[in-house]
Amino acid sequence: MKSLVTVTTLFFLCSTLNLLRSQDSLLVATIRQHTYNLKVNEQKFSGEGATILQEAMQAQQFLLVGEQHGIVEVGAFTNALLEAARPLGFQYFCIETDPFIAKKLEQLVGEGKPALDRFVKAFPLSIPFYDNTEDYQMLSTALQGPSVHGPKFWGVDQVFAAAPRYLFQRLAEIAPDASAKAMAEDYLKQGRAGLQAVMKNGDFNQMILNKLEEKDFKLLYEAFGNDAESESTQIIQGMLKTKEIYAAWYAGKYHQNNLIRSKLMKRQFMEYYREAEKLSPHPKVVFKFGATHTYRGLSYYHIFDLGNLVAELAAMNDMESLHIHFSGIKGTANGGLQGVQSFDNQKDIAPEIWAAIADRATAKDWIMVDMRPLREKFGRRKLKPIKNEVFNYDFWIFVPEATPVSTIR
Numbered sequence: 001m002k003s004l005v006t007v008t009t010l011f012f013l014c015s016t017l018n019l020l021r022s023q024d025s026l027l028v029a030t031i032r033q034h035t036y037n038l039k040v041n042e043q044k045f046s047g048e049g050a051t052i053l054q055e056a057m058q059a060q061q062f063l064l065v066g067e068q069h070g071i072v073e074v075g076a077f078t079n080a081l082l083e084a085a086r087p088l089g090f091q092y093f094c095i096e097t098d099p100f101i102a103k104k105l106e107q108l109v110g111e112g113k114p115a116l117d118r119f120v121k122a123f124p125l126s127i128p129f130y131d132n133t134e135d136y137q138m139l140s141t142a143l144q145g146p147s148v149h150g151p152k153f154w155g156v157d158q159v160f161a162a163a164p165r166y167l168f169q170r171l172a173e174i175a176p177d178a179s180a181k182a183m184a185e186d187y188l189k190q191g192r193a194g195l196q197a198v199m200k201n202g203d204f205n206q207m208i209l210n211k212l213e214e215k216d217f218k219l220l221y222e223a224f225g226n227d228a229e230s231e232s233t234q235i236i237q238g239m240l241k242t243k244e245i246y247a248a249w250y251a252g253k254y255h256q257n258n259l260i261r262s263k264l265m266k267r268q269f270m271e272y273y274r275e276a277e278k279l280s281p282h283p284k285v286v287f288k289f290g291a292t293h294t295y296r297g298l299s300y301y302h303i304f305d306l307g308n309l310v311a312e313l314a315a316m317n318d319m320e321s322l323h324i325h326f327s328g329i330k331g332t333a334n335g336g337l338q339g340v341q342s343f344d345n346q347k348d349i350a351p352e353i354w355a356a357i358a359d360r361a362t363a364k365d366w367i368m369v370d371m372r373p374l375r376e377k378f379g380r381r382k383l384k385p386i387k388n389e390v391f392n393y394d395f396w397i398f399v400p401e402a403t404p405v406s407t408i409r
Contacts, residue, residue, distance in 0.1 A: 037368070
């Protein structure tokens with residue numbers, strides 16, 4: 001009897017393992033079935049995935065690109081996305097900058113690339129993610145199309161660490177009197193010296209934003225007034241909020257850092273959105289952010305970030321949002337102050353997805369995985385190992401060999 005039980009148990013275990021292997025094979029096969037090559041030619045999508053992606057864009061209110069920063073290919077992809085989105089009524093471009101830099105960036109792009117080049121050379125590292133040569137075409141595309149009342153570029157992020165130099169120049173330009181102007185110019189001078197120190201010895205404590213104290217903000221408010229509607233007050237408040245966000249990071253409170261930042265992004269997005277809503281009941285917006293900010297659902301940092309807000313907002317409007325993750329498998333990326341660095345993301349790709357796309361990873365074409373069909377084909381348990389990949393993003397696009405953007409010099 002004992003031998004019979006043992007044989008039965010072994011038979012059951014083997015059958016279960018074979019079933020699991022069969023299900024794994026089916027999952028991989030299904031992912032492979034919905035994997036396509038994608039290319040961009042003359043700023044338009046081509047390849048097997050082009051039609052599928054363009055059909056998915058129909059009837060969407062929001063298109064979100066969750067990117068790996070610092071690679072050329074994500075700008076080329078976003079440029080083609082903007083081209084395809086314009087006939088569908090998309091008018092706004094929401095980006096990972098603060099509102100002040102977004103406004104300046106829109107002005108500079110409207111004036112032409114030489115204007116942008118001059119600004120970047122005068123205030124290096126002040127425009128996060130857009131101070132490169134390759135993305136200018138994308139920014140120009142975002143600015144084209146039907147005119148709107150108000151900004152086309154929506155900057156909803158915190159003030160970037162190196163941006164206060166420009167902000168102090170702007171305060172000097174709008175200063176109410178000579179004393180306030182002199183104060184702003186002095187902080188501008190300190191900001192320039194601080195960045196030079198960082199470039200020389202890597203000491204980020206020398207950045208002007210890190211050196212500003214409570215007494216400095218008190219002096220600025222006294223000099224510029226504290227009218228909540230004024231540009232000067234909004235600039236000062238923006239820098240003060242960024243101090244709070246960076247302080248949490250320096251204290252090792254990374255979840256708190258991301259939570260405060262996500263709340264700021266969502267609040268500032270809704271300010272833009274409500275203004276645009278006065279002109280159109282359901283404004284259509286393209287987003288380009290680091291991938292952690294564009295999740296549908298709980299993000300990588302366990303935050304209900306901007307991507308989840310707009311997914312819910314679209315649903316309340318009886319519309320939808322399309323979430324696209326875009327990254328390199330390996331290659332090089334421009335990390336700003338860290339320079340150009342090599343990377344290999346293969347270890348971060350879910351094994352089931354990698355098994356389905358590995359044979360394409362030696363080609364030049366981008367690899368596009370459509371996650372939507374998996375949601376109905378497989379149950380909750382089967383999708384558990386890759387539930388984030390399947391539900392947080394609709395498409396995963398991989399570049400076999402990514403190349404770095406070139407910083408304007």
